[in-house]
Amino acid sequence: MADVSKNLKVYTTYGPKSAKGTKPAIVAKMIEKAKRPLFVVGSDVLEEKLLACAQTIAKKGIPVAATGHSIKGFIDEEGVDAKYINIHSLGTFLCDPKWDGLDDNGCYDLIILLGHKKYYINQVLSGLKNFSDLKTINIGRHYTQNATMSFGNTTPEVHLEALDELIDNL
Amino acid sequence: MSELKTGTFSVSDLENVQINIGSIVGAIEKTAAEEGEVGPTIKPNISGLRDWDYKLFERYNPVYTPMCDQCCYCTFGTCDLTGNKEGACGINMEGHNAREFMLRVITGASAHSGHGRHLLHHLIDKYGADYPLKVGQTNIIAPNVQMVTGKKPETLGDLEDSLSYVEEQLVQLLACVHMGQEGEAIDFESKAMHGGMLDHVGMEVSDIAQISCLEMPKADEEPPLSEIGMGTIDSEKPVLLVIGHNVAGVTDIIDYMEDNDLTENMELCGLCCTALDMTRYRTEGGDVPKAKVVGTLAKELKMIRSGVPDVIVVDEQCVRADVLREARELMMPVITTNDKIMYGLPDRSEDDVEDIIDDLKSGRDDGALILDFEKLGEVAPRLTKEMSKIRKEKGVVSLPTEEEFNELTSRCVHCLACELECPTNLPISDAMTAAEEGDLRPFEILHDKCVACGRCEQACPKDIPVLNVIEKASQKVIREERGKVRVGRGQISDPEIREEGVNLVMGTTPGIIAMVGCSNYPDGTKDLYRIADEMLRRNYIVLMSGCSAMDLGMYQNDDGETLYEKYPAKFQKGNLINVGSCVSNSHITAAAIKVAAIFAQRNITGNYEEIADYVLNRVGAVGVAWGAYSQKASSIGTGCNRLGIPVILGPHGSKYRRALIGKPYEEDKWKVLDARNGKTMDIPAAPEFLLTTAETIDEMMPMLAKNCIRPSDNNMGRMIKLTHYIELSEKYLGIIPDDWYRFVRSETDLPLARREELLKKLEQEHGWEIDWNKKKIISGPTSKLDVSAQPTNVERLCKEA
Numbered sequence A: 001m002a003d004v005s006k007n008l009k010v011y012t013t014y015g016p017k018s019a020k021g022t023k024p025a026i027v028a029k030m031i032e033k034a035k036r037p038l039f040v041v042g043s044d045v046l047e048e049k050l051l052a053c054a055q056t057i058a059k060k061g062i063p064v065a066a067t068g069h070s071i072k073g074f075i076d077e078e079g080v081d082a083k084y085i086n087i088h089s090l091g092t093f094l095c096d097p098k099w100d101g102l103d104d105n106g107c108y109d110l111i112i113l114l115g116h117k118k119y120y121i122n123q124v125l126s127g128l129k130n131f132s133d134l135k136t137i138n139i140g141r142h143y144t145q146n147a148t149m150s151f152g153n154t155t156p157e158v159h160l161e162a163l164d165e166l167i168d169n170l
Numbered sequence B: 001m002s003e004l005k006t007g008t009f010s011v012s013d014l015e016n017v018q019i020n021i022g023s024i025v026g027a028i029e030k031t032a033a034e035e036g037e038v039g040p041t042i043k044p045n046i047s048g049l050r051d052w053d054y055k056l057f058e059r060y061n062p063v064y065t066p067m068c069d070q071c072c073y074c075t076f077g078t079c080d081l082t083g084n085k086e087g088a089c090g091i092n093m094e095g096h097n098a099r100e101f102m103l104r105v106i107t108g109a110s111a112h113s114g115h116g117r118h119l120l121h122h123l124i125d126k127y128g129a130d131y132p133l134k135v136g137q138t139n140i141i142a143p144n145v146q147m148v149t150g151k152k153p154e155t156l157g158d159l160e161d162s163l164s165y166v167e168e169q170l171v172q173l174l175a176c177v178h179m180g181q182e183g184e185a186i187d188f189e190s191k192a193m194h195g196g197m198l199d200h201v202g203m204e205v206s207d208i209a210q211i212s213c214l215e216m217p218k219a220d221e222e223p224p225l226s227e228i229g230m231g232t233i234d235s236e237k238p239v240l241l242v243i244g245h246n247v248a249g250v251t252d253i254i255d256y257m258e259d260n261d262l263t264e265n266m267e268l269c270g271l272c273c274t275a276l277d278m279t280r281y282r283t284e285g286g287d288v289p290k291a292k293v294v295g296t297l298a299k300e301l302k303m304i305r306s307g308v309p310d311v312i313v314v315d316e317q318c319v320r321a322d323v324l325r326e327a328r329e330l331m332m333p334v335i336t337t338n339d340k341i342m343y344g345l346p347d348r349s350e351d352d353v354e355d356i357i358d359d360l361k362s363g364r365d366d367g368a369l370i371l372d373f374e375k376l377g378e379v380a381p382r383l384t385k386e387m388s389k390i391r392k393e394k395g396v397v398s399l400p401t402e403e404e405f406n407e408l409t410s411r412c413v414h415c416l417a418c419e420l421e422c423p424t425n426l427p428i429s430d431a432m433t434a435a436e437e438g439d440l441r442p443f444e445i446l447h448d449k450c451v452a453c454g455r456c457e458q459a460c461p462k463d464i465p466v467l468n469v470i471e472k473a474s475q476k477v478i479r480e481e482r483g484k485v486r487v488g489r490g491q492i493s494d495p496e497i498r499e500e501g502v503n504l505v506m507g508t509t510p511g512i513i514a515m516v517g518c519s520n521y522p523d524g525t526k527d528l529y530r531i532a533d534e535m536l537r538r539n540y541i542v543l544m545s546g547c548s549a550m551d552l553g554m555y556q557n558d559d560g561e562t563l564y565e566k567y568p569a570k571f572q573k574g575n576l577i578n579v580g581s582c583v584s585n586s587h588i589t590a591a592a593i594k595v596a597a598i599f600a601q602r603n604i605t606g607n608y609e610e611i612a613d614y615v616l617n618r619v620g621a622v623g624v625a626w627g628a629y630s631q632k633a634s635s636i637g638t639g640c641n642r643l644g645i646p647v648i649l650g651p652h653g654s655k656y657r658r659a660l661i662g663k664p665y666e667e668d669k670w671k672v673l674d675a676r677n678g679k680t681m682d683i684p685a686a687p688e689f690l691l692t693t694a695e696t697i698d699e700m701m702p703m704l705a706k707n708c709i710r711p712s713d714n715n716m717g718r719m720i721k722l723t724h725y726i727e728l729s730e731k732y733l734g735i736i737p738d739d740w741y742r743f744v745r746s747e748t749d750l751p752l753a754r755r756e757e758l759l760k761k762l763e764q765e766h767g768w769e770i771d772w773n774k775k776k777i778i779s780g781p782t783s784k785l786d787v788s789a790q791p792t793n794v795e796r797l798c799k800e801a
């Protein structure tokens, strides 16, 4: 089992509220329970092995918000419902209860993130933490304290193991 | 006591009479008014343009991404504001973050106008208050000054009044930071916009003063090229390094070197905007630049650690706080020349030159504060020659030897502490492993991405000087860092605006991409080259300034040419311009103002709102601050925003904690009025934001094209812009953008070569009705094509229906 819930070290802190460390199996359960999950995928996902994981997760029927230029990894993938959106815009719209989502079916209740620069996604998540009630889980390789839950800091190898475990549990 | 309102008077043979001249400002105001129309906002105070700001915020939502969830401004606190809670004084998270953003903006604006004030004092001292302002072929010497203050300055002395206005307003804004008082985020936002506007006035004053006095290029269509890069510095010669933004004192160094035949035997080089301004000094008319540019702030520690400089002179703004501590280790005396940076050094301004040189070369002092520029001019080059000998004799080396390098890389225990603390989480540990195995490439790649902040070294439990390791490993690529940067040209001339204005407003020149700001890029310096090259090939006008202008010159194409050599430098489509240093950013907003003034014959004097409205709706320009980190970058960007110019930041820009983002799904927000009759017109969502970030260059490319689209585009213009939007999206994202059809008003807006294909998509995917015989759109578009419409957001500018 890939233990990714431990190393929650941060360089500087944002304040009193920090993400809980979490494990792949727990994330899988939360995704199963969610009514409107959204899988938000950043450009760093375009690395071969990470992309394969991301595509597999997407194929489990979770709609994908492809930020940056990550959409390139999802075009023509069968069974994947992916749309491009800028992450800063997405962060803004997610705080707006009047937004109808990427597919006009209403707002989301769980956000799962993968493949973003840590310092960038942590900022976007800070907006969501302070101005929305959304649950956010970062399953990237770096602990991001502004999510509701986050994997801890890991090596690339352990990170891939953790993603495989997550996929097995979905 | 009698008061004289206007006119002239003469006094003779007076005894015991006191004459008080309060201010002659009013007289100038009067002249401006007499010469032409004057708008409603001469020297607006904090609330003067609030209505305009509110209009912008109605469409562009302030978006906060706090960096600290607490507030510790006063001793009522510390207060936890997480989740938009209120602190003890009643301010909530939104309000506090808006306040913080405003503070960032006025810090930047103060840096520029403080610089301007220092420069102006110095130049008036040297050249006199009556010295005429000369900025090139133009009737509008200072567009920002004229638009905001209502003045048309003609002499150095005339600039004082504008600067006083800026200073007064900045004090008022700073007062608003005090705890309590303002409760609503939106009014802090409006104040931030005010600070941004003031910044462009302050920058303009600084730059036109130095352009006029220091024989800098004046709206030159082909200024000379200067050398740039660490690889251009001949370390065999004595090397004098200057760091900062204020060229005032450096000009004395250059003059002394020339007068004493030192130019050939010494290297004078610079980092940051002082470097750019040194290359502008006395190059009016195409003379060879008198100094070399090393690069940006990201090169400061690298250059010092290289051990190459013999003496360092610093002035102000983006200068590392540890220059003295770093230089001390390497026996490089540091001379501070401005009271913004004094590093605890003794003030030697009044001392004898020989004594100062003796104390520094003997090592008795690490450095000196010299505020007398004439003295500085002599001390710095003479000391450099002496120190070069001494440092060579002593064999001062900084970077590790081969053996030390091997020891350092094998000392690494791969704990990843450095990577966690690196602002971009660079893969240092893997590079250490590769270097141990003899492969230096990963470190060479790191070298380009590393901003030389030194945080990794502070974190390493094994005391490895990580930056020195990176630099040692990258010696080969550093030697190859040799490029060319075009010397800053200053303003865009009136004839250029006259020719190009129509193309910009109609859209047949697809837009202006203004790449400004600092060097905290997410993925290395080459990003800038990629953006500029792509947009220039597509005929956009690309304007550069500051650190971005430098970094662009660091790359060559396959023919060994930098983009500055490849593309001409006029203000017309497909041209690449460097306006100059940080303070030259005012010429970018000035160009937009001049399009309104010259092409559209709008009055700009004291007429901010009308001009900003014009720019927002008709001038397709987007700012890019891809590596912005400084407070100055936030004030420059905010000044652009108030004037209706959208700005995109790189991912680090999210740490400014505030963006201005529109919501395309809020349809009622995307409407303008037609000034001919006051009727409402639907427009597509562009510009979609005033300030936002992009994740990667690839993502930003189509964003640039889309956000140059304006309601005023004619169909040729819209067709060109839409073609670029679709093509760039296909090229960099691999998709036709979801919203492309929203920009189509008629079939003539469609890219010519793909008209049939796109008409089919409109019919099948969006349910539009098409007349296939005539290949015409019958119904579908939400926005209408009417080339004579006069789009505006300001009701008072509309004629009655």
Ligand code: SF4
Residues within 6 Å of the ligand: B071, B072, B073, B074, B075, B076, B077, B078, B079, B086, B087, B088, B089, B090, B091, B179, B180
């Ligand atoms: S300014 Fe207000 S929120 Fe900040 S510490 Fe003081 S009381 Fe708390």
Ligand code: SF4
Residues within 6 Å of the ligand: B421, B422, B423, B424, B426, B428, B449, B450, B451, B452, B453, B454, B455, B456, B457, B466, B467
């Ligand atoms: S000096 Fe370079 S490698 Fe070290 S932390 Fe700073 S950016 Fe990262």
Ligand code: SF4
Residues within 6 Å of the ligand: B411, B412, B413, B414, B415, B416, B417, B418, B419, B428, B429, B432, B459, B460, B461, B462, B463, B464, B466
């Ligand atoms: S902190 Fe030091 S020991 Fe740890 S990985 Fe980085 S360089 Fe190696």
